[in-house]
Amino acid sequence: xxxxxxxxxxxxxxxxxxxxxxxxxxxxxxxxxxxxxxxxxxxxxxxxxxxxxxxxxxxxxxxxxxxxxxxxxxxxxxxxxxxxxxxxxxxxxxxxxxxxxxxxxxxxxxx
Amino acid sequence: xxxxxxxxxxxxxxxxxxxxxxxxxxxxxxxxxxxxxxxxxxxxxxxxxxxxxxxxxxxxxxxxxxxxxxxxxxxxxxxxxxxxxxxxxxxxxxxxxxxxxxxxxxxxxxxxxxxx
Numbered sequence: 001x002x003x004x005x006x007x008x009x010x011x012x013x014x015x016x017x018x019x020x021x022x023x024x025x026x027x028x029x030x031x032x033x034x035x036x037x038x039x040x041x042x043x044x045x046x047x048x049x050x051x052x053x054x055x056x057x058x059x060x061x062x063x064x065x066x067x068x069x070x071x072x073x074x075x076x077x078x079x080x081x082x083x084x085x086x087x088x089x090x091x092x093x094x095x096x097x098x099x100x101x102x103x104x105x106x107x108x109x110x111x
Numbered sequence: 112x113x114x115x116x117x118x119x120x121x122x123x124x125x126x127x128x129x130x131x132x133x134x135x136x137x138x139x140x141x142x143x144x145x146x147x148x149x150x151x152x153x154x155x156x157x158x159x160x161x162x163x164x165x166x167x168x169x170x171x172x173x174x175x176x177x178x179x180x181x182x183x184x185x186x187x188x189x190x191x192x193x194x195x196x197x198x199x200x201x202x203x204x205x206x207x208x209x210x211x212x213x214x215x216x217x218x219x220x221x222x223x224x225x226x227x
Contacts, residue, residue, distance in 0.1 A: 004153065033213045033214060035213075040220060041199070041201075041220045041221035041223075042218060042219075042220050042221075043201065043203075043218035044218070045213060045214045045215075045216065048213070048214040086153070086154070088153070088154075088213060090213075098156060098169070098170070099154075099156075099213055100153065101153030101154040101155075102153050103151055103152060103153050104153070
C-alpha cells in the first residue's frame with residue numbers, strides 16, 4: 001500500500017463542472033504538495049500546504065493535517081485543465097531529497 | 112527557453128542494449144535528480160546529485176549509473192537494458208543549495224523508454 005493514496009484514479013468532467021481530487025497519506029508529514037503533469041509530460045508545482053487552504057485562480061487546495069487528508073478543487077473546469085494531478089509529501093525518514101508521490105489522478109475535461 | 116532539457120524524448124531498446132539519457136539545465140542549479148514514473152506507481156527517485164562532483168543512490172538505483180558531467184549536465188546510463196526498465200524518466204533540478212524543494216523544482220519533459 002502506497003503511503004500516499006489518491007482518488008479517483010481517473011476522472012472525466014464536462015466543462016464548467018466543479019472537480020475534487022483527494023489525497024490521503026499514512027505518514028506524518030509537515031507539508032503536502034500538489035503537482036500538475038501536462039499531457040506533453042512536463043510537471044509543475046501548484047501548491048505546497050502545511051495547513052488550511054490555498055487558492056490560485058480557479059484552483060483551491062485544502063489540507064487537514066490531523067485527518068491526513070488533502071483535496072484539490074477546480075472551479076469552473078475547462079478543457080485546458082486536462083492533466084494528471086499528483087500529490088506528494090516529503091518523506092519523514094529519508095532526509096531532504098526524498099518525496100513520496102501519489103499515483104496521480106488523470107483528469108479529462110470535455111468541451 | 113530556460114529550463115530542464117531531456118534527450119531523447121522517445122527510445123526503444125532491445126534487451127541487453129545500453130543507452131544514456133541526457134539532461135541539461137541552464138538555471139545554475141546545484142542539485143539534479145532522475146526519477147522514473149510507472150503506471151500505478153508514483154514517481155520514484157533513481158539517483159540524485161546534490162552538487163557538481165557528487166552523486167548518490169535514491170530508492171531504485173539498481174541497473175542504472177549516473178554522471179554529473181558538470182554543473183549543467185546529469186546523465187543516466189542503462190548498461191544492459193531490461194524490460195523492467197520500461198518507464199518514463201524525468202530529470203529535475205532544484206533552485207537552492209543541496210535541498211530538493213519540490214515547490215521550486217523544475218522538471219524536464221520526460222523520456223519515454225520501451226525495452227523489448
